[in-house]
Amino acid sequence: MGEMIKRLSLILLFLIGGMGVSLLSVREAGAEERKPKEVKMPLKPLPEDALITMDFQDVDLSVVIKFIGELTGKNFLVSDQVRGKVTIISPKKITVREAYKVFESVLEMNGFTAVPGADAIKIIPSGIARQAGLEIHEGKEPSAVKVEDRMITQVVPLEHAVSDEVRALFTPLISKDGTIVSYKPTNHLIITERASNIHRLLKIIEQIDVRIVEEKISVFSLEFASAKSLAEKITQLISIDPRPPTPARPPGPPATQRVFKVIPDERTNNLIVLANHQDTQDIRRLISSLDKEAPKGKSQLHVRYLEHARAEELAKVLSSIVGSKAKAAPRTTPPAAPAAEETSITADKATNSLVITTSPQEFAELEEVIQKLDTVRSQVLVEALIAEVSMEKALQIGMDWRLMDQPVEGSVRGFGGTDFGLISGIQTGTLRDPGLVLGVSRGFITIGGQQFINLGAIIRAFQKDTDVNVLSTPHLLTMDNQKAKIIVADNVPILKTDLTTPLAAATATATNIAVSRTFEYKDIGIQLEITPQISKASMVRLEISMEVSNITSVDAANPGFVTTRKRQANTTVVVESGQMMVIGGLIRDDRSEETKKVPCLGNVPVFGWLFKTYGGSKSKTNLLVFITPHIIRSAEDMEKATARKKQEADENLKKLQKEREKEVKDTYEMLIK
Numbered sequence: 001m002g003e004m005i006k007r008l009s010l011i012l013l014f015l016i017g018g019m020g021v022s023l024l025s026v027r028e029a030g031a032e033e034r035k036p037k038e039v040k041m042p043l044k045p046l047p048e049d050a051l052i053t054m055d056f057q058d059v060d061l062s063v064v065i066k067f068i069g070e071l072t073g074k075n076f077l078v079s080d081q082v083r084g085k086v087t088i089i090s091p092k093k094i095t096v097r098e099a100y101k102v103f104e105s106v107l108e109m110n111g112f113t114a115v116p117g118a119d120a121i122k123i124i125p126s127g128i129a130r131q132a133g134l135e136i137h138e139g140k141e142p143s144a145v146k147v148e149d150r151m152i153t154q155v156v157p158l159e160h161a162v163s164d165e166v167r168a169l170f171t172p173l174i175s176k177d178g179t180i181v182s183y184k185p186t187n188h189l190i191i192t193e194r195a196s197n198i199h200r201l202l203k204i205i206e207q208i209d210v211r212i213v214e215e216k217i218s219v220f221s222l223e224f225a226s227a228k229s230l231a232e233k234i235t236q237l238i239s240i241d242p243r244p245p246t247p248a249r250p251p252g253p254p255a256t257q258r259v260f261k262v263i264p265d266e267r268t269n270n271l272i273v274l275a276n277h278q279d280t281q282d283i284r285r286l287i288s289s290l291d292k293e294a295p296k297g298k299s300q301l302h303v304r305y306l307e308h309a310r311a312e313e314l315a316k317v318l319s320s321i322v323g324s325k326a327k328a329a330p331r332t333t334p335p336a337a338p339a340a341e342e343t344s345i346t347a348d349k350a351t352n353s354l355v356i357t358t359s360p361q362e363f364a365e366l367e368e369v370i371q372k373l374d375t376v377r378s379q380v381l382v383e384a385l386i387a388e389v390s391m392e393k394a395l396q397i398g399m400d401w402r403l404m405d406q407p408v409e410g411s412v413r414g415f416g417g418t419d420f421g422l423i424s425g426i427q428t429g430t431l432r433d434p435g436l437v438l439g440v441s442r443g444f445i446t447i448g449g450q451q452f453i454n455l456g457a458i459i460r461a462f463q464k465d466t467d468v469n470v471l472s473t474p475h476l477l478t479m480d481n482q483k484a485k486i487i488v489a490d491n492v493p494i495l496k497t498d499l500t501t502p503l504a505a506a507t508a509t510a511t512n513i514a515v516s517r518t519f520e521y522k523d524i525g526i527q528l529e530i531t532p533q534i535s536k537a538s539m540v541r542l543e544i545s546m547e548v549s550n551i552t553s554v555d556a557a558n559p560g561f562v563t564t565r566k567r568q569a570n571t572t573v574v575v576e577s578g579q580m581m582v583i584g585g586l587i588r589d590d591r592s593e594e595t596k597k598v599p600c601l602g603n604v605p606v607f608g609w610l611f612k613t614y615g616g617s618k619s620k621t622n623l624l625v626f627i628t629p630h631i632i633r634s635a636e637d638m639e640k641a642t643a644r645k646k647q648e649a650d651e652n653l654k655k656l657q658k659e660r661e662k663e664v665k666d667t668y669e670m671l672i673k
Contacts, residue, residue: 045073051093054102058085061110065123068103071096075120082123084110091536101148108149108194111177115151126151126177134192140209142202148195151177156189156202161209161217163187169208169217170201173268200267207263208274215259218280220271225291227264227271233290234262234271234283302363304354309374311347311354317373318345318354318366378633380532380540381641382484383475385580385626386548391619394464398422398596398613422458422613460613472526475645477632480534489525492551495560496520519560524549532629538577540629545570546583548623567623577631588621 046052052071056064061084069076086106094102107113107123115122115134137145138155145154158166163182166189174180178193191198208217222230238260261274262283273283306314322343343358345366354370356363400422422437437460478484497518529545547568555561575581597603597612604611632638 046071046096048095048097050096052096052099053093054088054090054099056086056088058087060084061086061106061112064088064103064106068100072100076114077117077120077122079112079122079124081125082112086110104149113149113151113177113194126175140202140205142199142206145195145199145202147199150195151192152195152198154189154191154193154198154202156191156205158187158189158205158209161205163189165217166205166208169219169272170204173197173201173265204263204265204272207261208272210259210261210274215274215276216280218273218275218283220273220284220287222269222271222287222291224293225287227266227269230287230290231262231264231271234286237286238275238279238282300358300360300363302356302358304356304367304370306352306354306370306374308376311349311352314370314373315345315347315354318356318369321366321369322362377480378534378631379477379479379638380534381475381477381630381632382530382532382542383628383630384473384528384546385628386472386474386526386546386623387626388548388621388623390621392464392617393619394462394615394617396460396462396613396615398615399459399610400613422460474526474528476528476530478530478532480532483529483531485527485529487523487525487527489523489527489549491521492524492562492564493519493521493560494562494564495558517560522564524551524564534631538631539574540577540631541572541574542627542629543572544583544627546625569625573627575627575629577629580626580628583625583627588619590617590619592617 061082062078064086065076065078065082068074086109088102088106090102104114108126111126112123113126115124135152136155137152138157140156140158145152163184167180167182170180170189170191174191174193175197178191178197180193181190182188183190191201193201259274260279263272263274264270265272271287273280275283322345343362344356346355347353348355356366358366437458472488474486474488476484476486495517497516499516525548527547531543533541533543535541547566549564549566551562552565553563569583571583573581573583593614593616595612595614597608601610602608602612630637630641632641
């Protein structure tokens with residue numbers, strides 16, 4: 001009322017005095033005090049599964065209604081009684097369908113409801129909604145009523161229970177804006193209430209609308225005990241068996257059984273009991289004895305089963321919390337105060353549960369921590385692309401010649417020539433990769449008792465081109481803050497120790513040296529180790545340890561003499577989900593040239609090639625590593641990732657089959673030409 005008087009006064013001053021500037025200043029000042037948060041409206045209605053965020057801070061309810069209308073494309077007719085300020089905080093993205101349910105809950109909290117009409121949805125106070133054209137449903141199946149915060153009318157047919165008695169039972173459970181009417185001629189209940197509350201009432205009707213003989217319905221309100229826990233205990237104590245006859249009551253029909261039901265209503269912490277008079281009195285006395293405050297300071301044994309967290313890890317966290325509280329407690333206590341009993345927390349790995357021995361008050365605090373920590377952890381699918389391209393080229397060309405005659409005893413023989421290792425390599429068989437070799441020889445000569453080919457000249461030309469392209473795409477799926485490792489490698493034996501010891505006695509067929517060799521098996525290939533950490537902004541922090549190794553040479557004559565090449569990278573990066581980034585690269589370029597020649601003669605153009613040999617090599621290596629993380633938050637994300645990987649595998653298989661068919665075709669064409 002004060003705000004309305006203020007606005008009327010300002011308008012009167014504007015009309016009388018023409019103080020437009022002053023009025024504008026006052027309104028701007030008021031607007032600064034009550035300036036609502038700017039709301040971005042969608043350009044067009046979004047599909048129901050589209051993801052949005054809702055963040056309203058003390059804004060008018062009309063702004064939220066307009067936002068939902070443009071978001072869903074629905075038309076709203078808003079009563080002039082619909083007013084108020086609302087605050088909606090949505091830290092996580094929700095679908096448009098869920099946003100509309102939140103909107104219905106906001107209306108319910110402010111005393112309004114949405115009533116569907118022919119062309120538009122009416123938003124009116126809940127108190128007058130029961131006179132509006134609400135949706136009418138019929139039946140008593142709870143599954144047919146959706147749990148929503150909108151007003152509907154439900155016509156419930158009762159089979160065994162009396163409609164007046166059920167109406168009296170449900171009247172305390174109906175909200176102030178709802179109504180419940182009993183129609184005795186057909187034994188029906190007409191309930192006008194929010195769908196969520198009607199769903200709850202139908203679940204109770206499902207339990208109490210049964211055939212009874214002398215049973216009645218009673219409601220017991222609990223003050224300290226839990227309705228659910230006490231209902232289980234009472235049901236265990238009083239079993240359902242044939243009703244025994246009594247002197248005051250003759251035996252009933254053989255098919256008649258004693259009906260007994262205890263239904264807990266957790267929202268109001270009440271017990272709804274369906275039983276005969278005697279059982280009801282027994283239950284009343286039992287409830288009065290058990291519904292008392294638990295004694296303080298007494299330890300109780302609790303077993304808490306976990307759904308997602310690991311019991312061993314959670315037990316360490318809870319034990320540290322209990323230990324910190326014990327250290328923070330004052331050391332000196334009054335002599336009359338009872339000593340607090342020690343809290344014990346034990347993890348059972350087989351059942352993934354916690355066995356906690358503590359007081360009820362302490363367990364209630366630990367239960368809150370357990371509920372917040374025992375949640376589904378997100379997962380991260382990390383895709384790595386390791387590309388390595390190596391190129392090696394070698395060229396060797398040269399000439400060796402010599403003049404030599406067969407040595408004759410008692411005579412002097414001369415010899416001459418060049419020695420760059422070509423002739424001696426051919427004679428001893430140590431010249432590797434000879435390439436093209438052209439030579440001239442003249443018989444054999446004997447030197448030192450061994451016979452050699454008498455080579456007069458040899459020309460060698462050799463060229464080597466090697467190209468290697470290694471492409472590997474390992475990928476890992478692991479939980480948030482959980483280390484994962486993948487190894488794609490060969491287990492290669494490598495010589496570790498080589499010991500030689502003389503034999504005690506040599507034989508004609510064995511050497512006098514014994515050899516003892518020890519081999520060590522190492523993984524040669526690709527090793528990738530990743531620990532992801534997900535932030536609230538869908539950023540992923542990755543601790544990466546990667547190693548790429550391969551074998552460069554193997555000595556066939558000496559097993560275990562292996563030369564390997566290793567590239568390793570250890571780093572920590574932060575990347576957005578679905579974004580590819582390069583974490584390492586290595587470009588190596590090696591060149592070497594060697595020329596052997598006779599001084600002076602080897603420098604003569606053209607003619608100098610008779611007195612020299614040339615060898616050169618060039619190698620390049622290019623290694624790049626790319627990382628792409630994908631956050632997996634739900635089963636739908638996992639299905640999409642799995643389908644994408646399966647599609648990639650099918651495409652690679654088809655590509656490989658086409659390459660094999662092409663190779664067979666090329667080979668066939670080459671043979672028939």
